[in-house]
Amino acid sequence: MKSVQNHMSKISILGIEGTAWNLSAAIVDEDDVIAETTATYKPAAGGIHPREAAQHHANYIKEVIRETLRKGGRNIDAVAFSQGPGLGPCLRTVATAARALALSLDIPLIGVNHCIAHIEVGRWKTPAKDPVTLYVSGANSQVLAYRTGYYRVFGETLDIGIGNALDKFARSAGLPHPGGPKVEELAKQASRYIPLPYTVKGMDFSFSGLTTAAQESVKKHMLPDVCHSFQETAFAMLVEVTERAVAHTGKNEVLLAGGVGANARLREMLKLMCEDRGIEFYVPEKRFMGDNGAMIAYLGLLMYKAGYRTPVPDSKVNPNYRPDDVEVKWL
Numbered sequence: 001m002k003s004v005q006n007h008m009s010k011i012s013i014l015g016i017e018g019t020a021w022n023l024s025a026a027i028v029d030e031d032d033v034i035a036e037t038t039a040t041y042k043p044a045a046g047g048i049h050p051r052e053a054a055q056h057h058a059n060y061i062k063e064v065i066r067e068t069l070r071k072g073g074r075n076i077d078a079v080a081f082s083q084g085p086g087l088g089p090c091l092r093t094v095a096t097a098a099r100a101l102a103l104s105l106d107i108p109l110i111g112v113n114h115c116i117a118h119i120e121v122g123r124w125k126t127p128a129k130d131p132v133t134l135y136v137s138g139a140n141s142q143v144l145a146y147r148t149g150y151y152r153v154f155g156e157t158l159d160i161g162i163g164n165a166l167d168k169f170a171r172s173a174g175l176p177h178p179g180g181p182k183v184e185e186l187a188k189q190a191s192r193y194i195p196l197p198y199t200v201k202g203m204d205f206s207f208s209g210l211t212t213a214a215q216e217s218v219k220k221h222m223l224p225d226v227c228h229s230f231q232e233t234a235f236a237m238l239v240e241v242t243e244r245a246v247a248h249t250g251k252n253e254v255l256l257a258g259g260v261g262a263n264a265r266l267r268e269m270l271k272l273m274c275e276d277r278g279i280e281f282y283v284p285e286k287r288f289m290g291d292n293g294a295m296i297a298y299l300g301l302l303m304y305k306a307g308y309r310t311p312v313p314d315s316k317v318n319p320n321y322r323p324d325d326v327e328v329k330w331l
C-alpha cells in the first residue's frame with residue numbers, strides 16, 4: 001500500500017464513521033470523495049440496540065475498509081475516525097479498527113468530532129462559508145456557529161435528539177424504524193393541527209414532553225393529524241432557535257445538517273425564515289447529510305493539514321464529545 005505512488009501528491013485521508021447505525025469508510029482529497037463504502041445496521045425490531053449495532057460494525061468493518069482502499073487505489077496519508085459523540089460500543093469498534101490500520105500502515109491517526117464533521121462537509125459541498133448550522137440527527141440536535149476559535153453551541157436539546165423523538169413516537173404508533181420519513185409521509189394527509197407542548201427554554205429546546213404528549217394524542221386523534229402537529233411544533237422550535245442564533249451572531253447563512261435534514265417540511269420552514277431575513281439557506285446533497293464516512297475523512301483532511309495528530313494513548317473514544325471542546329485551528 002505504502003509503495004503505491006500518491007495521486008499527484010494530493011493529500012488523501014481515509015475516514016471511518018460508525019457512531020450509530022451507519023458504518024461507512026471513505027477516502028477524500030481536497031477536490032472530492034475518491035471512494036466510499038457503507039454498511040447499514042437495520043434493527044430487526046424496535047430502535048437501535050447499541051451492542052447489536054457495534055456487533056454489526058465489527059462484522060463488516062474489515063470488508064468496508066478493504067473495499068474503500070481497493071476502490072481508492074492510492075496511498076493514504078492518515079486515518080481519521082469518529083471519536084464521538086455516539087454510542088460507546090459502536091465508537092470503540094471503529095476506534096479499534098482505525099488504530100490498527102494507522103499502526104499497520106505507519107501513518108498518523110486523527111480523532112474527529114462527529115458534529116463538526118457534519119458542519120465541515122456542508123461547508124465543503126455547498127457555497128456556505130460561515131453559517132449558523134442546524135444539526136438535526138437521531139441523537140443530536142444543536143444550533144452551532146463559529147466564533148473566536150470554536151464552533152460554539154448556541155442552542156441544543158435538553159433531552160433527546162429530534163430524530164430519536166420522531167422515531168420513538170413513530171414506534172409507539174406502530175410504524176417501523178426509522179420513523180422520521182414515515183411521520184413525514186403521514187403528515188401530508190393531515191386535515192388539522194392539534195396543539196402540542198412547545199418547549200424552548202432560553203436558547204435550548206426539549207422534545208421528550210412533546211413526544212409523550214404526541215403518544216397520548218394518538219389515542220384520541222387521527223395519526224396523520226398527530227404526525228403533522230408533531231412536525232409543526234418540533235420544527236418551529238428548531239427554526240425559532242436557529243433564527244435567534246442568526247440574529248445574535250449577525251451571520252448571513254444557514255446550513256442544514258444531519259439525517260432529519262432530509263425532511264421537506266423542515267427545509268421549507270428554514271427557507272422561509274431565511275428568505276424573510278434576506279440570508280442564504282444551504283442544504284448539502286442527501287449523501288452528505290446523514291452520517292457518512294466522507295465527512296469524517298474531510299474533517300480529518302482539514303485537521304491533518306493544520307497539524308492535528310491523535311497519538312494512540314489519546315485516542316480513547318468519548319460518547320459525549322462536545323463540538324465546543326475542539327479548538328478550530330484550520331479556519
Ligand code: AMP
Pocket residue numbers: 020136137138139162163164166167178179180181184258259260261262263264289290291
Ligand atoms: P442521522 O443520525 O443523522 O444519521 O439521522 C437519522 C435520523 O434521521 C433518524 O432518526 C431518522 O428518523 C431521521 N430521518 C431520516 N429521514 C427523515 C425525514 N424525511 N424526516 C424526518 N426525519 C428523518
Ligand code: MG
Pocket residue numbers: 114118137258259290291
Ligand atoms: Mg450525525
